[in-house]
Amino acid sequence: MNSIIIIGAGLAGYNTAKELRKLNPEIAITIIATDSGRFYSKPMLSNALSAKKEPAAIALNSPEQMAIQLNATVRPHTTVEHIDTATQTLHIGEERLAYSKLVLALGADQIQLPLTGDGAADVFTVNDLDEYTEFRQRIEQKKRIAIIGAGLIGCEFANDLAVAGYQVDLIDLAPQALGRLLPPAGSSHLQEKLSGLGVNFHLGTSVASINNNASGYTVTLANQHTLETDLVLSAVGLKPRTALAAQSGITVNRGIVVNRHLETNAPNVYALGDCAEIEGLVLPYVMPIMNAMRALAQTLNDKHTATVFPAMPVMVKTPACPTIVSPPAAGAVGEWQIEASSEGVKSLFMGADGKLLGYALNGSATAERSKLTPLLPPVLSAL
Ligand SMILES: Cc1cc2nc3c(=O)[nH]c(=O)nc-3n(C[C@H](O)[C@H](O)[C@H](O)COP(=O)(O)OP(=O)(O)OC[C@H]3O[C@@H](n4cnc5c(N)ncnc54)[C@H](O)[C@@H]3O)c2cc1C
Structure with missing residues (x-):
C-alpha cells in the first residue's frame, strides 16, 4: 500500500500534506512530530505582542483538527529516532513503521552560544509555539529584555517588545543591525527607527557573561560594558536539523542535501523547509517552503516535478521601519546604489550589465516593491 510519511508538523510538513491531499483524496498520509502538532504560522511569534495575540490564540488548529481536515494520521509528541532507508522503515522506540515515500520537514534549531556565568543556562530561545508560550509567561510582570542577535528575528522581537512597553537592549557582534540582509545605509535607517522606539543597540560586541543578581541578570559585554x-x-541564527538524516546515512552538508526535485540520496526520501539544502541553497523562510511544497506534492503523487524559485523577497516585520529585502545571490558581482531620505532608503544591487540583482527597501521605499520584484532574477530557475 502507498503510505506517505511526513516527519515534521511545521509549515513545511503540514502544507505539503495539504497540497498532496488536494491532489489525491485516497493516499494514506501520516504526520509525525516531536512537538505538540498544533498548526500555526511561526512568523506570527515575533509580532504577537503588538498584535495583542495570546499564545493560545496563535494556534489555528489542534493536531486532532488537522487530522480531520487532512484525512490523515497525526502523531504529536512522537520522535523518529532512526530511518532505515534500505527497508524503508522508521524507528520510533520499539515501533517500526513502513513508508513508501518519506518527507523530512524537520526544521532548524536555534544556534546556542557558548555563554559563561551562573545565569547563562537561563537564556531563552524562541523557535516554536511551545517555547513562545513559555517566553510569554516569563516576561509577564517583567520590564527589561536583552536580545542577543540583531538579525531578522532579533530585530522583529525588539520592535514588538519595545512597542509593548519593554526596555530592550539589542546586542550583536556585527557593526550593524540586519547586516546579512541590508547594506549599511539601510541598517542605519532601521537602527534609527528602532532607537526611536527606545531600543538600545550594543553593536560590534558580544556577550562575555550572564550572571544572576538580586533583581534579574547582569550581562557583561566583551567591550566591558554591563547592562541589567x-x-x-538569544536569536543568533538557525542551524538546519540534520542529525536524524546524517545518522541514517542520508547526505547532509549545511542542510539535508536535496536536488531540485527535493530528492535526497536515499530512494523515496525527500526534504524541504528549514532543514533542507536545495541545490546548495538554505532558505529558512516561508516563501521557499510554499514553492517547494507545491512541486513535492506533485512528485509524491507520482508526477516527478522540479522546484522553481522565483525572486522571493522577505518582509521584515519591524513596523517602526517597514523593510523588504531580496538579497543578491551569494557571490553575485555588482554594487549597491543607494537613494536615502529621512523617510526611507532604496538600495539596489546592480550587476555590471545594469541588471537588478537584489534590493533592500526601507520605509517609504517599500512602495516600490511591486515595481522592482519582477525585475529580479529567479533564485532557482527552470532547467
Ligand atoms: C520568530 C520567527 C519569525 C519568523 N518570521 C518569518 C517571516 O516573517 N517571514 C518568513 O518568511 N519566515 C519567517 N520565519 C521563518 C519561518 O517561520 C520558517 O522558515 C518556517 O516556519 C519553517 O518551517 P518548517 O516546517 O521547515 O520547520 P518547523 O516549523 O521548525 O517544523 C519542524 C517540525 O519537525 C519536527 N521534528 C523535528 N525533528 C523530528 C523528529 N526526529 N521526529 C519527529 N518530528 C521531528 C518538529 O517537532 C516540528 O514539528 C520566522 C521564524 C521565527 C522563529
Whole structure:
C-alpha cells in the first residue's frame, strides 16, 4: 500500500500534506512530530505582542483538527529516532513503521552560544509555539529584555517588545543591525527607527557573561560594558536539523542535501523547509517552503516535478521601519546604489550589465516593491 510519511508538523510538513491531499483524496498520509502538532504560522511569534495575540490564540488548529481536515494520521509528541532507508522503515522506540515515500520537514534549531556565568543556562530561545508560550509567561510582570542577535528575528522581537512597553537592549557582534540582509545605509535607517522606539543597540560586541543578581541578570559585554535585564533572549541564527538524516546515512552538508526535485540520496526520501539544502541553497523562510511544497506534492503523487524559485523577497516585520529585502545571490558581482531620505532608503544591487540583482527597501521605499520584484532574477530557475 502507498503510505506517505511526513516527519515534521511545521509549515513545511503540514502544507505539503495539504497540497498532496488536494491532489489525491485516497493516499494514506501520516504526520509525525516531536512537538505538540498544533498548526500555526511561526512568523506570527515575533509580532504577537503588538498584535495583542495570546499564545493560545496563535494556534489555528489542534493536531486532532488537522487530522480531520487532512484525512490523515497525526502523531504529536512522537520522535523518529532512526530511518532505515534500505527497508524503508522508521524507528520510533520499539515501533517500526513502513513508508513508501518519506518527507523530512524537520526544521532548524536555534544556534546556542557558548555563554559563561551562573545565569547563562537561563537564556531563552524562541523557535516554536511551545517555547513562545513559555517566553510569554516569563516576561509577564517583567520590564527589561536583552536580545542577543540583531538579525531578522532579533530585530522583529525588539520592535514588538519595545512597542509593548519593554526596555530592550539589542546586542550583536556585527557593526550593524540586519547586516546579512541590508547594506549599511539601510541598517542605519532601521537602527534609527528602532532607537526611536527606545531600543538600545550594543553593536560590534558580544556577550562575555550572564550572571544572576538580586533583581534579574547582569550581562557583561566583551567591550566591558554591563547592562541589567530581567531576561535574555538569544536569536543568533538557525542551524538546519540534520542529525536524524546524517545518522541514517542520508547526505547532509549545511542542510539535508536535496536536488531540485527535493530528492535526497536515499530512494523515496525527500526534504524541504528549514532543514533542507536545495541545490546548495538554505532558505529558512516561508516563501521557499510554499514553492517547494507545491512541486513535492506533485512528485509524491507520482508526477516527478522540479522546484522553481522565483525572486522571493522577505518582509521584515519591524513596523517602526517597514523593510523588504531580496538579497543578491551569494557571490553575485555588482554594487549597491543607494537613494536615502529621512523617510526611507532604496538600495539596489546592480550587476555590471545594469541588471537588478537584489534590493533592500526601507520605509517609504517599500512602495516600490511591486515595481522592482519582477525585475529580479529567479533564485532557482527552470532547467
Ligand atoms: C520568530 C520567527 C519569525 C519568523 N518570521 C518569518 C517571516 O516573517 N517571514 C518568513 O518568511 N519566515 C519567517 N520565519 C521563518 C519561518 O517561520 C520558517 O522558515 C518556517 O516556519 C519553517 O518551517 P518548517 O516546517 O521547515 O520547520 P518547523 O516549523 O521548525 O517544523 C519542524 C517540525 O519537525 C519536527 N521534528 C523535528 N525533528 C523530528 C523528529 N526526529 N521526529 C519527529 N518530528 C521531528 C518538529 O517537532 C516540528 O514539528 C520566522 C521564524 C521565527 C522563529
